[in-house]
Amino acid sequence: MNLLFKALSDPTRRQIIELLRKRDMNAGEIADYFSISKPSISHHLDLLRQANVVISIKEGQFITYSLNTTVFDEVVTWVLDQSQRKKTNKKDIKQKSK
Amino acid sequence: MNLLFKALSDPTRRQIIELLRKRDMNAGEIADYFSISKPSISHHLDLLRQANVVISIKEGQFITYSLNTTVFDEVVTWVLDQSQRKKTNKKDIKQKSK
DNA sequence: AAAGTATTTAGACATTTGCCTAAATATATA
DNA sequence: TATATATTTAGGCAAATGTCTAAATACTTT
Numbered sequence: 109m110n111l112l113f114k115a116l117s118d119p120t121r122r123q124i125i126e127l128l129r130k131r132d133m134n135a136g137e138i139a140d141y142f143s144i145s146k147p148s149i150s151h152h153l154d155l156l157r158q159a160n161v162v163i164s165i166k167e168g169q170f171i172t173y174s175l176n177t178t179v180f181d182e183v184v185t186w187v188l189d190q191s192q193r194k195k196t197n198k199k200d201i202k203q204k205s206k
Numbered sequence: 207m208n209l210l211f212k213a214l215s216d217p218t219r220r221q222i223i224e225l226l227r228k229r230d231m232n233a234g235e236i237a238d239y240f241s242i243s244k245p246s247i248s249h250h251l252d253l254l255r256q257a258n259v260v261i262s263i264k265e266g267q268f269i270t271y272s273l274n275t276t277v278f279d280e281v282v283t284w285v286l287d288q289s290q291r292k293k294t295n296k297k298d299i300k301q302k303s304k
Numbered sequence: 305a306a307a308g309t310a311t312t313t314a315g316a317c318a319t320t321t322g323c324c325t326a327a328a329t330a331t332a333t334a
Numbered sequence: 335t336a337t338a339t340a341t342t343t344a345g346g347c348a349a350a351t352g353t354c355t356a357a358a359t360a361c362t363t364t
Contacts, residue, residue, distance in 0.1 A: 150342055
């Protein structure tokens with residue numbers, strides 16, 4: 109959960125997600141869309157993979173990345189949940205201190 | 207957009223959101239739920255306010271914070287959008303370099 | 305007006321993050 | 335097998351982030 113939100117908190121990583129939404133790409137193709145170095149992109153891809161946002165499949169010399177859209181459900185559920193006001197429980201009522 | 211995702215990327219701030227989901231609270235009440243200092247909580251609240259996630263209203267000696275749930279729509283829209291595979295445009299097809 | 309309470313601001317510090325270059329690894333091709 | 339290509343790993347560095355204590359601000363109460 110935290111890895112997931114962390115993964116989404118960087119603009120470059122969100123752009124990578126938007127790219128992969130259109131089609132699967134290998135690391136080099138992805139890097140071509142950015143002006144930062146390939147190792148930096150590789151690092152971002154690693155974080156996205158750790159957060160389960162993308163899956164990577166080695167295809168010969170290339171590594172193809174694709175979105176794992178299922179994790180987004182988790183985010184949507186959490187966020188939508190916050191939009192809904194919760195009924196206050198007795199035990200949640202905090203006394204003013206002193 | 208970036209401020210919003212940044213705001214959601216910290217566990218303490220997400221917990222604050224979950225607290226405010228139940229009821230509005232003033233800064234001191236919120237701080238009571240955590241073991242970190244009041245100035246730190248105040249800082250988190252400031253970031254949440256900058257991201258438009260909460261609104262603060264001064265009520266005498268207290269400052270009441272409440273959720274501004276409308277911003278969550280933005281997140282849900284973006285995330286849901288990524289879950290939906292996009293039709294590939296001609297112009298989006300990137301030639302393999304060389 | 306003085307003292308107490310609620311909250312923020314200021315400034316310092318350690319950790320994390322995002323970036324870089326150089327080197328390592330793995331596969332493909334001449 | 336030697337060379338070229340694709341990608342990652344390693345290590346370093348600057349900026350951003352999260353935390354703290356001390357001090358400032360603002361309101362309330364005596």
